[in-house]
Amino acid sequence: MAGMKDKLRRSRREVIRTAAMLAGAAGLARVIVRPAAATPEMLQEAIRAAVGEAPVNKGRVKLDLPPLVENGNSVPMTVAVESPMTKADHVKAIHVFNEKNPQPYVISVWLGPRAGRAAVSTRIRLADSQTVTAIAELSDGSFWSDSVDVIVTLAACIEETTH
């Protein structure tokens, strides 16, 4: 009886080990397949839907997210854009996207010169460790962006409920 238990335990250990190896290999394969700077297709599509064919420049936008998140259910986020917010030169919209939630959209906001300051804060959900991207649309038609890598230890969105 004890021997059988041992055998079972051993085989379970083997299964776990094999699974871990497979998962590791899959992860490695994914890393190798995906080019270093590219983002997944859904995210790219969502960004194209908001931005169109215009080029997205790096800079002017400051996306503030904690680099290490304990609970992905509520992550404080602030997006601020450097802009004088005058009639001639202001931020028209800010879009925030994520890479690994079930959907790529987080929030889109529309403002104008009446805002005075192009900054918005909210709390978001993150289902996994991932890159979050904020894109600002300026009144001159240019787009600017910032990205932040976030490590999430407890994921949101897909966990089971207790009620």
Place this chain on the structure above:
Amino acid sequence: MARPLIHIPSDIRRGDIIEIKTLISHVMETGYRIGVTGLPIPRDIIEDFVCQYNGEEVFRARLAPAIAANPYISFFTVATESGTLEFSWTDQHGKTQVQITAITVT
């Protein structure tokens, strides 16, 4: 939907850039979670948020399920004159909750 919370600074002078903080109690159910019955919990999301200052739209947001439960949104506006700030939240079923707050500018 429950009564929202709005915070604006006290002692506002004309031309000040003020931060408006808003919070509304709402589950923001993503539709991706499985309940204890084994069935998915239906999606229930506030999708639109608008702030009007004396009838003029000064801020608008489109929310996705990636916004945490009890959506908190803060933003800025220039205090131009005394009057009202009207906030409205609309969920995916078209139900709208409106909150009107007085603003006094000296």
